[in-house]
Amino acid sequence: MDAVILTTLLKDIVIPEVLVAIRAHHNATGNLPTDAEVIAALDVDALKVKAQGQDFLDATRPLPAAPPATPTGT
Amino acid sequence: MILHKPHAIYLVRALAVVYVVIGLAALTTSCVHPPATVTTPEGQRAFNADQIVQRLGEFQSAVIDLSRAGKIKLEDARIIVAWVSGDKNATPPVTGVIDILRAYPASGPTGLVNASWQTARPRVVAVPDLADWVPVLDQLLGGL
Numbered sequence: 001m002d003a004v005i006l007t008t009l010l011k012d013i014v015i016p017e018v019l020v021a022i023r024a025h026h027n028a029t030g031n032l033p034t035d036a037e038v039i040a041a042l043d044v045d046a047l048k049v050k051a052q053g054q055d056f057l058d059a060t061r062p063l064p065a066a067p068p069a070t071p072t073g074t
Numbered sequence: 075m076i077l078h079k080p081h082a083i084y085l086v087r088a089l090a091v092v093y094v095v096i097g098l099a100a101l102t103t104s105c106v107h108p109p110a111t112v113t114t115p116e117g118q119r120a121f122n123a124d125q126i127v128q129r130l131g132e133f134q135s136a137v138i139d140l141s142r143a144g145k146i147k148l149e150d151a152r153i154i155v156a157w158v159s160g161d162k163n164a165t166p167p168v169t170g171v172i173d174i175l176r177a178y179p180a181s182g183p184t185g186l187v188n189a190s191w192q193t194a195r196p197r198v199v200a201v202p203d204l205a206d207w208v209p210v211l212d213q214l215l216g217g218l
Contacts, residue, residue, distance in 0.1 A: 033111060035111075035120070038117050039117060042121075046127050
């Protein structure tokens with residue numbers, strides 16, 4: 001029973017997961033990436049990370065200190 | 075589905091094995107060498123830099139999640155995130171280690187990435203929930 005469950009899980013979960021991970025390193029045509037493609041991928045991934053960081057920084061940026069109150073009246 | 079106790083134990087054991095295998099597969103694929111179709115030194119450096127950028131993205135996500143969970147001071151989280159991504163809206167703007175890595179394929183190792191990491195390292199070390207990341211970042215950034 002143990003072996004049956006293990007075999008099933010390997011076939012249905014592990015192997016597909018490994019294949020997905022391997023395919024992630026291939027381009028859309030299924031070929032291995034070329035030099036130009038990995039250089040382009042670096043830019044795309046870098047911009048994605050920078051955008052996430054900038055969003056966080058902008059959302060949590062402290063408000064500028066309020067200017068000192070000016071006296072009113074005469 | 076009702077499982078007898080022994081079957082449940084087998085299932086838990088099997089799942090544990092599955093998670094270990096998935097973890098090892100993920101670790102292996104995250105440390106891959108450039109494929110044979112990437113032939114120039116610039117392309118090979120870009121491939122390696124892209125792997126590091128992806129890990130830094132995961133690190134940054136972890137920092138942001140910890141901040142939202144209140145497990146890291148917002149000020150510390152902002153400084154670490156700005157170290158990773160830079161901050162174009164700061165006065166003056168801040169350059170992130172990602173920007174240095176984008177130049178790495180053309181420049182090769184200059185020591186700038188490691189120097190940048192050494193400035194941020196004490197602040198990362200000071201956060202207990204980020205302790206596991208320190209040796210990873212040492213390994214990834216130390217030689218660049």
